[in-house]
Amino acid sequence: MATGFAARFTEQGRQQGETHLVLRLLNRRVGSVPDAYRQRIESLPVDQIETLGEDLLDFTGPADLEAWLARH
Numbered sequence: 001m002a003t004g005f006a007a008r009f010t011e012q013g014r015q016q017g018e019t020h021l022v023l024r025l026l027n028r029r030v031g032s033v034p035d036a037y038r039q040r041i042e043s044l045p046v047d048q049i050e051t052l053g054e055d056l057l058d059f060t061g062p063a064d065l066e067a068w069l070a071r072h
Contacts, residue, residue: 015046022053030062040069048072 019042026033026041033041041052055068
């Protein structure tokens with residue numbers, strides 16, 4: 001049981017860390033991320049956060065983030 005507990009918190013920490021990094025990168029790439037988008041990103045599963053982290057490299061403005069979120 002302790003193993004499942006530890007694994008869950010390890011995964012939660014990983015998700016929080018990746019989310020924090022993606023949000024920082026988005027702030028640099030497209031400007032300030034609105035709270036509604038921030039909340040949406042924070043609720044994404046890890047695999048989608050990783051995908052966003054890769055896709056944001058091609059973003060040129062806030063509209064790209066909005067379109068990405070609409071598709072996911």
